[in-house]
Amino acid sequence: MDLFIIFISAAIVNNFVLAYFLGICPFIGVSNKTSSAVSMGMATTFVMVITAIVSWLLFNLLLVPYELEFLQIPSFILVIASLVQFVEMFIKKVSQPLYRALGIFLPLITTNCAILGLALFISMREYSFIESVFFGVGAGAGFTLALTIMAGIREELELANVPASFKGAPITLIVAGILALAFMGFAGMI
Amino acid sequence: MVKQVPLSKEFLKGLWEQNPIFKQVLGMCPTLAVTVSAINGIAMALATTFVLVTASLLISTIRKLIPNQVRIAAYIVIIATFVTIVDLVMKAKFPELSKALGPFIPLIVVNCIILGRQEAFASKNTPFRALLDALGMGAGFFIALVSLGGIREIIGSRTFLGIQILPDAFEPWLIMILPAGAFLTLGLMLGFANMYTDRKKRIEKESLIEQYKRVSKVEISMAQEGI
Numbered sequence: 001m002d003l004f005i006i007f008i009s010a011a012i013v014n015n016f017v018l019a020y021f022l023g024i025c026p027f028i029g030v031s032n033k034t035s036s037a038v039s040m041g042m043a044t045t046f047v048m049v050i051t052a053i054v055s056w057l058l059f060n061l062l063l064v065p066y067e068l069e070f071l072q073i074p075s076f077i078l079v080i081a082s083l084v085q086f087v088e089m090f091i092k093k094v095s096q097p098l099y100r101a102l103g104i105f106l107p108l109i110t111t112n113c114a115i116l117g118l119a120l121f122i123s124m125r126e127y128s129f130i131e132s133v134f135f136g137v138g139a140g141a142g143f144t145l146a147l148t149i150m151a152g153i154r155e156e157l158e159l160a161n162v163p164a165s166f167k168g169a170p171i172t173l174i175v176a177g178i179l180a181l182a183f184m185g186f187a188g189m190i
Numbered sequence: 191m192v193k194q195v196p197l198s199k200e201f202l203k204g205l206w207e208q209n210p211i212f213k214q215v216l217g218m219c220p221t222l223a224v225t226v227s228a229i230n231g232i233a234m235a236l237a238t239t240f241v242l243v244t245a246s247l248l249i250s251t252i253r254k255l256i257p258n259q260v261r262i263a264a265y266i267v268i269i270a271t272f273v274t275i276v277d278l279v280m281k282a283k284f285p286e287l288s289k290a291l292g293p294f295i296p297l298i299v300v301n302c303i304i305l306g307r308q309e310a311f312a313s314k315n316t317p318f319r320a321l322l323d324a325l326g327m328g329a330g331f332f333i334a335l336v337s338l339g340g341i342r343e344i345i346g347s348r349t350f351l352g353i354q355i356l357p358d359a360f361e362p363w364l365i366m367i368l369p370a371g372a373f374l375t376l377g378l379m380l381g382f383a384n385m386y387t388d389r390k391k392r393i394e395k396e397s398l399i400e401q402y403k404r405v406s407k408v409e410i411s412m413a414q415e416g417i
Contacts, residue, residue: 072296077266111302178370181370
């Protein structure tokens, strides 16, 4: 039950994008089309789950026993950067169709603050291993959800009569604000 | 030889012309997340500026020693080192601020403004120019964060830097200090910034056309007289 709460909390109530403002850059950049939003969300979820596992192992098996917690920022970012590289090479080798679908989005994920944020939250909140995995899956699901909803709205927005100065980033942010208000309705759930 | 940009320009361009928030729309995550109040915005902007300035200085100094293939990794390690310094200092000296900003101090590492400036500027310029550029960008970021944080704090909790400035009769807008308020305020600010730039451009264009018309009229009348 506890695991379920962690999952729902990360995915909906404390949505990474709309409540914690993590991963805003891809949220604004890649939310033009629903298809690319889903691909980006899937790629991010995939990397998030692996990051959750690896960063938990790194923090609890290496940094804590040797009292090297102060190295967590450089070590996390290096691990994430190399992880993304490995994932890219692995997918390229194993599944060509998947690589074609996710390929261009993978390098972008390195600088996605949602990934590093996830790793930092896991070490900060002292989650257990299983909890970390559920947290990673939930955060990824929440990111995909927010990105897909946003892409759907923006596809409709193409037809709307938006003032010229507000086209692009400004109107996206305003829509995101309304979306964040809507997501606040889930606040009482947990 | 590349045309040299005047030194003052390197600094001033970050304030408005290439403002990282209003013009380049970079580094959105910390901008939206920490600006519940002006003081948080100031702390975040100062921390980011420190990392930006020190990283720019170091990277532009050793730019010829970094092999091109591993430059991004090298930049990230250097940035992460300075961010660790900031994080530890904040935890030791300003524990309350550090708690309020939460994971967003470590997250300076992935702030696109910093990596972007290293890639676009510090890796190609002398340390002094890189310093001016970093200071300018930091100042631009500071202006954006303080104005956003100030607006949200004044309307959301009636205070500015902790001092009450709006009367008690004013009902604070709770939405401004909630996540939704950050998105709405920044969206409106970006929109109005665009509107201002567009208007300035249009006025310039119109005055150019006006000038052109006047000149051509004179030329035509001169030509007619000549005949």
